[in-house]
Amino acid sequence: MVHGFFFITGKRLFNSIFVMALSLFLSRAGAGQTPTADSLISRVKAKLDKVNDYEAKGKMRTNVIFIKAPIANVKVFYKKPNKLRINNEGGISFIPKGSVNINLGNIFINTKGFDIIDLGKENGTNLRIIKLLPKDENADMVLSTLYIDETQALIKKARTTTKENGTYELEMTYGKYVDFGLADKVIFSFNTRDYKLPKGITFDYDDGSKKAEIPDTLKNRKGKVEISYSGYTINKGVPDSVFQ
Numbered sequence: 002m003v004h005g006f007f008f009i010t011g012k013r014l015f016n017s018i019f020v021m022a023l024s025l026f027l028s029r030a031g032a033g034q035t036p037t038a039d040s041l042i043s044r045v046k047a048k049l050d051k052v053n054d055y056e057a058k059g060k061m062r063t064n065v066i067f068i069k070a071p072i073a074n075v076k077v078f079y080k081k082p083n084k085l086r087i088n089n090e091g092g093i094s095f096i097p098k099g100s101v102n103i104n105l106g107n108i109f110i111n112t113k114g115f116d117i118i119d120l121g122k123e124n125g126t127n128l129r130i131i132k133l134l135p136k137d138e139n140a141d142m143v144l145s146t147l148y149i150d151e152t153q154a155l156i157k158k159a160r161t162t163t164k165e166n167g168t169y170e171l172e173m174t175y176g177k178y179v180d181f182g183l184a185d186k187v188i189f190s191f192n193t194r195d196y197k198l199p200k201g202i203t204f205d206y207d208d209g210s211k212k213a214e215i216p217d218t219l220k221n222r223k224g225k226v227e228i229s230y231s232g233y234t235i236n237k238g239v240p241d242s243v244f245q
Contacts, residue, residue, distance in 0.1 A: 036151065038119035038131050044154035045147075048182040049106045054080040054239040055183070059230040061089070065193060066222050075228065083107050084244045087228075103171065103189050103228070105156055105182065108145050113137040123148060128157055141165050155182060167192050178233055189226040 036044075057077045063070040074090045085104050113136045120130040128148040135142055141163050148158035159171040169191045173184035 038117045038129075041129060041149060041151060041154065042117060042131065042133075042147075045149060045156060045182070046109050048154055048180070049109070051236075052079070052081070052106070052181050052183065053236050054078075055233050055235045056237070056239060057183075057230050057233045059228045061087070062227040062229075063225075064227065065224040077228065077230075078239050078243045079104055080239045080241070080244065081106070082110055084241075086244050103187055103226075105159070105171070105173075108133065108142070108147070108159065108161065111135045111137055111140050111142065113140075126157075153179060155179065167194070178235075181233075181235060183233055183235070184230070186227070186229045189228075191224050191226075193222045193224045 055078075057079075059075055059077065061073045061075045063073075071091070076088045076090070078084075078086045078088070083104070083106075115133040115135055118132040118134070120132065122128065123130050126148070129151050131147050131149060133142075133145045133147065143162045143164060145159060145161040147156050149155065150157055153175075155173070155175055156171075157173055160168065161171075162168045169189060172188040172190075174186040175183075176185035178185070
C-alpha cells in the first residue's frame, strides 16, 4: 500500500512535469516564430497611436547645395491626424512641401487600408522590410517601404513615393521617447527637383550671388533636412491656432 501510494503519486508528478515541460516548449516555440507582417504593422501603428499631439524643441540642419542655411533652433508642433508645423526661431525654414510627412503617423492615415507585402529581412541589419500599397487609388501615397525593428516595433527607415511630392526618405534614431515611437533624430531626404520655395524668396548660392531661380544643374540633387530633438511635451494639448 505504501509503495503503491508512492508509485501513483510519482506517476502523477511525472505527468505534471511532462505537461509543464511541453507547455513551456510550445510557448517558447510560439514566441520564437516570426510575427506576420500584419501583426507587426499593427504593433507599430499602436505605438504611434499613443501620441495625440506634441510640442518638441530641437536643432535643424538644412543640407541643400544651393542654400546657405545655418543650424537653426526650431519648435515642432504636431496634432493628430496630420497637422505639423516647424517654427524656426531665426526666421524662415527652408523645408520642402512634403516635409509634413516627417511625421511617421502620416504613413498610416489612409482609411481604406493597405495591401501589405512582406519582403523578409534586410541583409546586414536584420530589419524587416514591409511594403504598403494603399487600397484607395486616390490616395496621395503610391508606395511606402518600411524597415522595421521587430523587437521594438519601430520604423528605422522609410521610403515613400507620393503623387504630389515625389519620393522622400526618412531615417530615425530613437532614445528616450521610444515607447511613443518618437525619434531623437530624424533625417528627411528628398530630391531638390521637388523643393518648393515661398514666392518672392531669394537665397544665397555657394558663390555668394543671389538669384531667383534654381539652376537646372542643381534641380536633380539630393537634399536633406536633419532635426535632432532635445525633448518632447506629449499629449498636453496643442491649439489649432498654432497651425494657421
